[in-house]
Amino acid sequence: MAIVPPRPKGPPLNALRAFEAAARLGGFTKAADELCVTPGAITQHIKTLETWAGAPLFNRQPQGVQLSPLGHKIAAEFSAAFDRLGQAVQALRTEAAPQLVQIAALPSIAQLWLSPRLPAIRKALPEVTLSVTAMETPPNMLRDPFDLTIFFSDEPSGGSLFSLGTDVIFPVCAPEVAEGLQHVKDLANYPMIGDASWANDWQIWLRAEHPKLSVSVKGPTYSLYSLAVDEAVNGAGVLMGHETLVRSHLKAGRLVAPFSGKVSLERSLLLALAHRPKPGSTISRLCDMLVEAA
Known part of the structure; x- marks a missing residue:
């Protein structure tokens, strides 16, 4: 009769x-945010690993x-x-070539740059389903299951990159507001x-274009750039446009x-x-369309 002894169990994945996320990010809370769990769950996972390791x-x-x-x-070995x-x-x-394409983008890019291009993409690629996730910071392309990302960046994080244009800023406003702006x-x-x-x-643009002019920046601040754009269109003030x-x-x-006056920043819109x-x-094919549309 064959003997099948129980094998030692390794730690849970x-x-x-x-542990890897907490070590890389420097804390349990940040690791919980990245892994979409609670800090308490991270604490318990690490206790489990420490118990298994005995240290x-x-x-x-x-x-x-x-x-x-x-x-x-040992943290670097786990990250690698x-x-x-x-x-x-x-x-x-990549080899499976799925027909569902997962895209991550900055909220303002998803709303103002990508969304207007989606109808043409759907028409040209009817077999493709696009899923767009708006997020404030770029995901880790080595960890998160996104096929492509679109963010402003001055520090490319690796992988294949396509530039969709330099980030250029200058004031914009509704035509009726512009009538009252004869001078800065x-x-x-x-x-x-x-x-x-x-x-x-605003300070960047004023320093670059009018360094000797003292202008106090006063006005509302929005957490959604698309809302700020809508307010500018509605005549609510002057927006620093990208x-x-x-x-x-x-x-x-x-x-x-x-x-x-326009100011080119040291960052680009990168796919x-x-x-x-x-x-x-x-x-x-999707990347080609987005690069051409830019």
Whole structure:
């Protein structure tokens, strides 16, 4: 009779993933946000792993946690392992050439740049289903199951990149508001609309175009750039426009640029993929359309 002794059990994969995320991000809360679980779940996963290993991986302190010497020693190996696993998953998806394409984009890009292009994409690629997720920060292309991302960036994170244009800023407003803007000093008479994610845009533009002019930036700040654009179209004030996001409104005449000065920022609108797609594949055709549309 064959003897089948019980084999030692390794630690749960979720516990390994929790440790890697907490070590890489520097805390349990940040790891919980990335893995879409509660901080308590991260704590329990790491306790499970520490019990299995028989040694602490983090030192708990009143102000937070820090990697123990053991945790610090092995953290990089776990990150490399999960990176390789992510690459394998992305390679599998690339080879499978799915008809569902997962896109992650900055909310303003999803609403103002990508959304107007979706009807033409659906018409050209009727077999493809597009899923768009709006998020404030780019996902890790080695970890998250997105096929492509579209974000403003000055620090490309690797993978295959396609530039969709430099981020250029300049004031824009409704035509009726522009009638009262004969000089930059006239901005003092109107609300200067801003976006919370780009809180320094007005100061950047004023320093570059009018360094000797003292203009106090006063006006509402919106957490959604698309809402700020709508308010500018409605005549609520003067918005610091990002050219790639307000171009359609400028072409339609809903917004105008009252001043001639434009400032190019050190970042671009980038389309990123974890792997370069196969020529003629669904992802490749979609990327070609987006680059051409830009």
